[in-house]
Amino acid sequence: MRLSPFHLAIPVYDLTAARLFYGQVFGLEEGRSSEHWVDFNFFGHQLVIHEHPKTATQESAHTNAVDGHDVPVPHFGVVLSMDEWESLAERLTSLGTRFVIEPGIRFKGLVGEQATMFLFDPCGNALEFKAFKDIDQLFAR
Incomplete structure (x- = not known):
């Protein structure tokens, strides 16, 4: 596609x-x-x-529970290849980035297994970066 x-x-x-x-x-x-x-x-x-x-969501983020984590809403980001995601996670970690949700695997062993990490920009906008174990499961249930 x-x-x-x-x-x-x-x-x-x-x-x-x-x-x-x-x-x-x-x-x-x-x-x-x-x-x-x-x-x-x-x-x-x-x-x-x-x-x-400054907007209300930048002042205080709302969260929803997803796989045991409080996910900030709203958020945006991009789906990367696993290699790109790992490289970005290493870069951000080496720069001392403060993560809202540390780089890790979500839905391990389930449909839609994915690597994910969340952080805020300096103005309180939440970002998520993810990569799928199997990209064909991007929209799988």
């Missing part, structure tokens, strides 16, 4: 800190920008950080 890149614009109340985070922590390539927003190549997708006053 060929996927089309998504476009996601998110609010950030500290454009400078968010720009450094996405550019340096993740090593994302920067695209167009202005004094109020910045485009990033987010693993082949277009992520735009827009300067915006």
Whole structure:
């Protein structure tokens, strides 16, 4: 299946800190920008950080229980290959990243087994990165 890149614009109340985070922590390539927003190549997708006053979800994240963990809602992220996920987990760990949910395996031995990790950007936006043991189970029940 060929996927089309998504476009996601998110609010950030500290454009400078968010720009450094996405550019340096993740090593994302920067695209167009202005004094109020910045485009990033987010693993082949277009992520735009827009300067915006702090939102309620950035102030205090809601969570839902998933496989024994409190998953922040809302959140966004990307499904990577297992090699890419492992590399990213190593990079983030080596940089001393504070995880909301540490890198690990969810639904072990079940349909949809996946590697996952959660973290917040400096403005309180929750991110999840995952990789499936079998990508054909992405939507399996």
